[in-house]
Amino acid sequence: MTDLRIALYQPDIPGNTGTILRLAACLGLGVDIIEPAGFDISDRNLKRAGMDYLSAVSLTRHVNWQKFDEWRRTSRRRLVLATTKSPEPYTRFSYRPDDILLFGRESAGVPEHVHEAVEGRILIPMVEGQRSINLAMSAAMIAGEAMRQTAWQP
Numbered sequence: 231m232t233d234l235r236i237a238l239y240q241p242d243i244p245g246n247t248g249t250i251l252r253l254a255a256c257l258g259l260g261v262d263i264i265e266p267a268g269f270d271i272s273d274r275n276l277k278r279a280g281m282d283y284l285s286a287v288s289l290t291r292h293v294n295w296q297k298f299d300e301w302r303r304t305s306r307r308r309l310v311l312a313t314t315k316s317p318e319p320y321t322r323f324s325y326r327p328d329d330i331l332l333f334g335r336e337s338a339g340v341p342e343h344v345h346e347a348v349e350g351r352i353l354i355p356m357v358e359g360q361r362s363i364n365l366a367m368s369a370a371m372i373a374g375e376a377m378r379q380t381a382w383q384p
């Protein structure tokens with residue numbers, strides 16, 4: 231497998247997940263949802279944001295972090311975590327075409343053990359004093375840079 235993927239760690243807000251699923255459907259990116267999510271996949275706000283694009287997404291749901299991590303290690307993929315706690319700007323990181331871009335939950339990011347399990351940690355630099363960028367916005371920015379560097383073709 232060589233597809234670039236977006237993974238969402240226990241997402242809380244269905245509209246963000248729907249927006250990311252629509253982005254992935256349009257760009258041909260795979261998506262992994264690491265459960266438990268804070269909503270059901272049939273949530274009407276997810277459907278409103280994802281619209282009819284949802285049926286076109288290559289989506290895999292993983293029952294928990296452990297199962298997801300086992301799967302991605304077996305498939306020898308790197309995990310690249312987007313986090314406000316990294317000093318490394320996302321534009322300086324060298325992406326591979328089969329990387330999994332991992333994003334934390336809206337309420338709390340990812341726990342420490344997930345932070346430690348990944349191969350890369352990247353930051354979208356922000357103005358001093360600002361806390362974080364919307365999950366779907368940060369996914370679009372980082373996926374865009376990874377696609378640019380790896381000459382991704384939908």
Ligand SMILES: C[S@@+](CC[C@H](N)C(=O)[O-])C[C@H]1O[C@@H](n2cnc3c(N)ncnc32)[C@H](O)[C@@H]1O
Nearest residue numbers: 312313333334337338339353354362363365368
């Ligand atoms: C709304 S933010 C989470 C904020 C959360 N309170 C925290 O402390 O991490 C949701 C996710 O978007 C991504 N994100 C948001 N802003 C980011 C930034 N400036 N750099 C890298 N990732 C970012 C991260 O993956 C983050 O876990």
